[in-house]
Amino acid sequence: MRLRLPLTAAALVIVSALAAPSAHAGSLAGKLELPPDVGAPPVLPRGYLPRIDNPLAPVRPLDPLPAMVVVLVPANPELAPAGKPATLSWELRGDSFARPVVAARLGDAIEIKNAGRAAPVLVAHGQPQLLPKKPLNPTDRVAFTPTAAGLVDVVDESTPHLRGRVLIVDRALYALPDAAGKFEFADVPAGDWTVRVFYAPRNLARATAAPTAAGWIDRTDDKVTIGAKKSELTIKLPPALPVKP
Secondary structure: OOOOOOOOHHHHHHHHHHHOOOOOOEEEEEEEEOOOOOOOOOOOOOOOOOOOOOOOOOOOOOOOHHHEEEEEEEOOHHHOOOOOOOEEEEEEEOOEEOOOEEEEEOOOEEEEEEOOOOOOOEEEEOOHHHOOOOOOOOOOEEEEOOOOOEEEEEEEOOEEEEEEEEEEEOOOEEEOOOOOOEEEEEEEOOEEEEEEEEEOOOOOOOOOOOOOOOEEEOOOOEEEEEOOOEEEEEEEOOOOOOEEO
16 A cells, blocks of 8 residues: 655645746847937937037938847736846036936935036926926936836926937836847746837927937837747837837
8 A cells, every 4th residue: 555645745846946047048139220210319408519520421320329228028927026226326527427328126216416517407297396497517416216116207498409318117027228229138937928129219398398209119119938948039110110009
């Protein structure tokens, strides 16, 4: 006669650990492929003529990559790792930010460091409570924590062309493309994900006006299944880079 002995608590823990999939099972590497002609850079309203190396040289084409964020959205929201709140450092260099568009997860803090010589009064459009309405002196820092997902517009109302944007994502992962359009997500939980590209171009209107169109690039979103191996993806962006809410 064969006896079946009950599993002990320790044995149950071992069995559960062996049966459960790894929380971080894979990674995704990819590249944004820009359309052949993205046009000339926008002419921003300034109170002075910007310094240029050679006025006879051809106008450099628009580089939209610094204004893009690649977002990985899980089919199951519970797949997105919670993580601990972090602080993102964002440098202000004179009359522009080091990167015009950055991203953070809901709950993270964004710290602005003034590396320039001016003392702008920065305002977060739509969420005025986030920033104190006082000058940010050179070498000083100011931090704010957005309370909702979406796009936060940071402007200096006395300098129309000074504008920076922060994309706040919730239950999703994000990556900023480099100068070649390459991006990578590491430690991605196994499962089905949707890859979307957010684009927030520079605003040509007054700083007190509503921002120009910004949103998800209007294209068919890519679907990827993350497993134990590294996945790769090339995203071809459409001409004119149209966006949708």
